[in-house]
Amino acid sequence: MAPPDDEAPPADDPPDEGTPPEGSSTEPPPEEGDVLGEEDPVDDPEGDGDEPTDETRVPKNQVARIDVTRDLVFPVVGINYYNPGFGACRDDCEREHHGIDIMTYGWKGVPIVAAHAGTIRKVRDDREWCIVEVKAPDRWYTRYVHLNNDSPGYDDKGYECLLPGVTVGAHVEAGQIIGWVGDSGNAEWTPPHVHFEIRMPNGFPVDPYKSLKAAERIRFSRVGPSNGDPIVAAAQIASYSYHSGSGVVNVMATTDYEALRSGGFSTLNLSGPLLLSDPNFLSSVTSDMFEQLGSSRVMIVGDGLSQAVIDQLELRFTIVERTSMPVAMRESYVEPDTGAIIEIPEPEPSPFSLVVVGERSELPEDMGNDLYRMAERMQTTVFEGTDAAGRVGRDAYQGPGRSGSRNVLYFQTGDTYTKIRAKEAPETPPDYGVIVVEAERVTEAAITFLRSLADLPVMPLWR
Numbered sequence: 001m002a003p004p005d006d007e008a009p010p011a012d013d014p015p016d017e018g019t020p021p022e023g024s025s026t027e028p029p030p031e032e033g034d035v036l037g038e039e040d041p042v043d044d045p046e047g048d049g050d051e052p053t054d055e056t057r058v059p060k061n062q063v064a065r066i067d068v069t070r071d072l073v074f075p076v077v078g079i080n081y082y083n084p085g086f087g088a089c090r091d092d093c094e095r096e097h098h099g100i101d102i103m104t105y106g107w108k109g110v111p112i113v114a115a116h117a118g119t120i121r122k123v124r125d126d127r128e129w130c131i132v133e134v135k136a137p138d139r140w141y142t143r144y145v146h147l148n149n150d151s152p153g154y155d156d157k158g159y160e161c162l163l164p165g166v167t168v169g170a171h172v173e174a175g176q177i178i179g180w181v182g183d184s185g186n187a188e189w190t191p192p193h194v195h196f197e198i199r200m201p202n203g204f205p206v207d208p209y210k211s212l213k214a215a216e217r218i219r220f221s222r223v224g225p226s227n228g229d230p231i232v233a234a235a236q237i238a239s240y241s242y243h244s245g246s247g248v249v250n251v252m253a254t255t256d257y258e259a260l261r262s263g264g265f266s267t268l269n270l271s272g273p274l275l276l277s278d279p280n281f282l283s284s285v286t287s288d289m290f291e292q293l294g295s296s297r298v299m300i301v302g303d304g305l306s307q308a309v310i311d312q313l314e315l316r317f318t319i320v321e322r323t324s325m326p327v328a329m330r331e332s333y334v335e336p337d338t339g340a341i342i343e344i345p346e347p348e349p350s351p352f353s354l355v356v357v358g359e360r361s362e363l364p365e366d367m368g369n370d371l372y373r374m375a376e377r378m379q380t381t382v383f384e385g386t387d388a389a390g391r392v393g394r395d396a397y398q399g400p401g402r403s404g405s406r407n408v409l410y411f412q413t414g415d416t417y418t419k420i421r422a423k424e425a426p427e428t429p430p431d432y433g434v435i436v437v438e439a440e441r442v443t444e445a446a447i448t449f450l451r452s453l454a455d456l457p458v459m460p461l462w463r
Contacts, residue, residue, distance in 0.1 A: 059088070059096035068198065068206045071116070073174045073445045074215040075144065075196055076102050076181065078110035078461075079399030086207035098205035099143070099197035100212060102181075105402045107410075108148055108192045109461045110181040113449055114172040115142050115196075115215070123162055125149070129185040130161035132178050139201035146195050148182025153409050153422025153462045157184070163456065175218055175445030177452040180459055218446045223355075223393035224414025224433030230257055231276045233414060233434050235289045238273035240392035240436075241357045241383050245294040248272040248320065251286075251313065253279040253304025256325060260379040262349050265326040267371055268381040269360075272299070280306050282313075290316070299323060326375075350378030350454045352432035357388050358439025370447045377454050382439075392436055400461060409460035422462065429458040 121135040130147035149161040224233040394415040414433030
């Protein structure tokens with residue numbers, strides 16, 4: 001059934017006619033009398049709780065079905081599942097479900113990203129509901145409902161759900177974090193999820209299932225043991241990136257590495273694996289990796305290694321070069337028109353460092369500029385001449401499991417999770433460890449996601 005004629009779109013926002021917007025494959029949209037006004041959709045504008053459905057019953061006021069596959073980035077980056085649910089009964093079949101519920105196995109705090117570039121069309125944050133809508137350049141828009149409004153570890157509606165910059169009219173990129181999975185609104189008594197919708201410019205809802213199935217997934221891996229030992233993390237990445245071994249190995253002191261972690265340095269470009277060492281002695285982890293990689297030559301990066309360690313290396317390898325640390329970014333610059341000296345603020349420490357595995361030439365267009373901007377914010381290393389094989393660390397979509405304790409925070413620290421009671425949450429939370437992306441597979445959306453992840457407070461998962 002189509003909605004009644006009095007729910008046609010307002011005069012200043014008429015329905016599209018003829019050819020659908022570029023980027024979609026769809027049947028022609030319904031006639032003007034069959035579409036919904038932008039402000040008057042048939043279903044509850046706040047979305048839908050995850051209530052049981054009776055497949056033998058039919059909701060009232062069913063909307064016309066339009067076959068659409070939009071070009072999207074998948075809106076949840078983390079553990080999730082979903083099923084077809086568009087058109088299901090809601091409120092005892094008084095209305096139908098106009099979206100897809102993306103579930104996260106009971107976990108709150110999973111990142112939600114903009115599924116496409118555009119502007120923030122509408123927001124709601126009234127301590128009860130948390131909703132964001134993003135309008136694409138072709139005026140189609142997506143809705144994200146039930147975003148988190150609880151303090152991490154609790155169910156108190158005490159969290160400012162709208163992230164910095166998520167305001168009406170603000171521009172967002174595909175993959176930018178716009179919120180976290182929660183249970184705000186009428187999902188308070190259901191498992192945490194995000195109710196996701198796609199709507200035409202006039203407000204008419206379309207089934208997002210096909211678009212979600214075809215959506216680009218943001219891919220990366222998290223590396224590093226729970227104790228945060230960078231020596232172990234470096235060995236893991238070296239073993240993965242140079243699966244067949246490497247005749248030359250780069251060695252850096254952990255003190256120099258930690259200095260890089262503070263941000264503000266240019267990208268570290270290497271043509272072989274990077275291993276770390278305590279400034280005063282070689283650990284067994286690093287020594288074992290020399291053997292595994294079959295290395296015969298060493299390049300020393302930075303000047304943090306003691307002479308005793310350098311002597312140890314010279315007994316076993318040919319030291320072919322000693323290179324300096326990456327160049328520090330400028331602390332100020334001269335404004336060309338006025339001659340004024342503009343101070344560049346010191347960057348906040350990033351909650352993770354980034355490793356790019358593969359040739360720079362394999363990166364998407366303009367990604368080099370993106371890496372430069374990211375290096376301003378976080379320690380970024382590019383390994384070239386790699387032969388990566390297998391897997392490393394933990395995939396972006398792997399969570400801590402399907403069960404967890406109440407009022408406990410699960411921090412994603414490298415390839416595991418650190419559990420801390422909510423009431424004992426530290427002032428400085430654990431960081432994410434090292435994030436690894438492959439040059440030939442990384443996308444603009446993934447880089448956008450990582451940039452926004454670096455700029456936000458570390459968010460744990462909890463139940």
